[in-house]
Amino acid sequence: MKTIIILRRELIGYFLSPIAWVVAVVSALFMARFFENSAVFSRSANLSGVYVNTAYWLVSVMMPALTMGSIASEFRNGTIEMLATDPVRDVEIVLGKFFGVVAFFVFCLLPLPVFYVLLRVSGGNPDIGPVLSGFGAMILEGALAAAIGIFASALSGQQIVAFLVSALILFTLRTLGATEGMEIPEWLRRCFAYVSMPSHFYPLLRGRIATNDIIYFLSTTVLFLFLATRVLESRRWK
Amino acid sequence: MIEARNLTKTYGPNRGVRDITFRIESGDVVGLLGPNGAGKSTTIKMLTGYLPPTSGVALVGGFDTLTRSIDARRRIGYLPENAPIYPELRVEEYLRYRAALKEVPSSARKSKINLAIARCRLEPVRKRISGHLSKGYKQRLALAGALVADPPILILDEPTVGLDPNQVFEMRALIRELSENRTIFLSTHILPEVEAVCSRVLVINEGSLVADEPIGRLLRNASGERQRVRVLVRGGGPALEKAVAALDGIEAFTAEASPEPGCIRYKMEMREGVDARDAIVRTIINSGAALLELESTRASLEEVFGNLTRLDPASRAAGAA
Known part of the structure; x- marks a missing residue:
């Protein structure tokens, strides 16, 4: 499968690129700060505070930054012409890039298991269930953000535009559910709640694994990957 | 393929x-x-x-x-x-x-x-x-x-x-x-x-x-079947130009300045099927001028395009056949 070949090259690209290292280091610093806040100041013996902050701040900024070049740079380098004339399908290109950025994202999350170990050795006894389901939720949300970022990168030849588009879509999905106090019909409120990311993220964080939440993340991710593939096709068909 | x-x-x-x-x-x-x-x-x-x-x-x-x-x-x-x-x-x-x-x-x-x-x-x-x-x-x-x-x-x-x-x-x-x-x-x-x-x-x-x-x-x-030559002559002048232009078969004749002092470059195109190179050389030498260079030139890309695009489609098809 060519997806794996492309995934491997994406990972090499990330580990060779200064911007990816900056993202990894900065997010590690931020996660350490979140951990300090929750463990030292709030004396909480679990990681949900870290997860919430990481999901909120880091995913919204780092994912657009990591993905903005994924397809835009292929157009800029002219390598898209090579990929599209080698025996590779567009969907394999998109999937390779997607799994590549998700793998790098998981690498960036590596401080989280360290925090768990720190909690244990310092005498805390965090419930492993929410720790694991929360980690899974982080990856699901990261994957969705990655799909959105790749879609935005396919749309625009300019990285900065791709960054803004994906940050905007993520922001919308994050805030759409905050409808308290708004004068809107109940059915619309429920629609917004279904589409909004946090309403599916928090139950997972609390250790409540519901199929519909997982389906929400997976189906939205697939939808954006599908759109990215179609955009990629149509861009070179012009 | x-x-x-x-x-x-x-x-x-x-x-x-x-x-x-x-x-x-x-x-x-x-x-x-x-x-x-x-x-x-x-x-x-x-x-x-x-x-x-x-x-x-x-x-x-x-x-x-x-x-x-x-x-x-x-x-x-x-x-x-x-x-x-x-x-x-x-x-x-x-x-x-x-x-x-x-x-x-x-x-x-x-x-x-x-x-x-x-x-x-x-x-x-x-x-x-x-x-x-x-x-x-x-x-x-x-x-x-x-x-x-x-x-x-x-x-x-x-x-x-x-x-x-x-x-x-x-x-x-x-x-x-x-x-x-x-x-x-x-x-x-x-x-x-x-x-x-x-x-x-x-x-x-x-x-x-x-x-x-x-x-x-x-x-x-x-270029058709026409011969084209370019010559570099030292000591040429109006008399030589007249003599060369009058040769049988010369259709186009142009003179241009050459960077070398005292020299002139002439470009000539001959009528189809005529090779007047020999006559050109003799004429130049007989006039007392020195012949420094003679080269046959070929069509350039510009001319190839010029010819191909000036032709109307019917005669182009006939030419390709």
Whole structure:
């Protein structure tokens, strides 16, 4: 499968690129700060505070930054012409890039298991269930953000535009559910709640694994990957 | 091996290519010649399956580049106009990536990569980062990438553009070497390039194919069967000019200043079927002037285009037949 070949090259690209290292280091610093806040100041013996902050701040900024070049740079380098004339399908290109950025994202999350170990050795006894389901939720949300970022990168030849588009879509999905106090019909409120990311993220964080939440993340991710593939096709068909 | 049937691509009202039809047999080396903006890249992109035609069909190795795209692509090594390289990858890493994408089995990968490196003379830079290479090496690296799976068909879009004269010479030598057991289709806007490597030429102008013939015939047709000479004379003057212009068979005669002091350059064109070179030399020498140079000149690309595009379609068809 060519997806794996492309995934491997994406990972090499990330580990060779200064911007990816900056993202990894900065997010590690931020996660350490979140951990300090929750463990030292709030004396909480679990990681949900870290997860919430990481999901909120880091995913919204780092994912657009990591993905903005994924397809835009292929157009800029002219390598898209090579990929599209080698025996590779567009969907394999998109999937390779997607799994590549998700793998790098998981690498960036590596401080989280360290925090768990720190909690244990310092005498805390965090419930492993929410720790694991929360980690899974982080990856699901990261994957969705990655799909959105790749879609935005396919749309625009300019990285900065791709960054803004994906940050905007993520922001919308994050805030759409905050409808308290708004004068809107109940059915619309429920629609917004279904589409909004946090309403599916928090139950997972609390250790409540519901199929519909997982389906929400997976189906939205697939939808954006599908759109990215179609955009990629149509861009070179012009 | 490669076939275009009524290939058409429309972008706007006046751009793109119109109704292009040709066939390239296995082992041919064919050049697509045309000025910038004539539709060369568009034609090539349709043949490689990068651009879908608005109408018409492109076949490579018998496979439609649109409906059997992957099968067609497996047979092509394509070098786009701008060398498609990843600046952060090393030369070997890039070739390993291309070999994997092109389905070279992993057992053969090493030897195929070494062969491509040797062919494109990349040995001195095989460990270097490709973004740091010179333009000539980048171009050769991209060509090595196109070649790495040893495809039966090579499609090259302006392979020597932006190279310095030495690199152009090497690139042409490489193309000739590769053409021994491959079908090659290349585009260029330089006539000598087609002469140097191709046996047949397709001429494209403003999106239409205006000629499809062996290279020798194209050049002959362009200048007709007329002889043209250029001479450099020291000590010439009005008397000599009059004598030469009066010779039988001289149709066009122009004089121009020469950078050498006391010298004049004359250009002459003879009537079809007449060879007046001997008479010209005698006339010059008898007049007491010194003949320093005499050379036969040939049609330039500008003239080839001029002739092809001035002709109306009916006489063009007659000329090609």
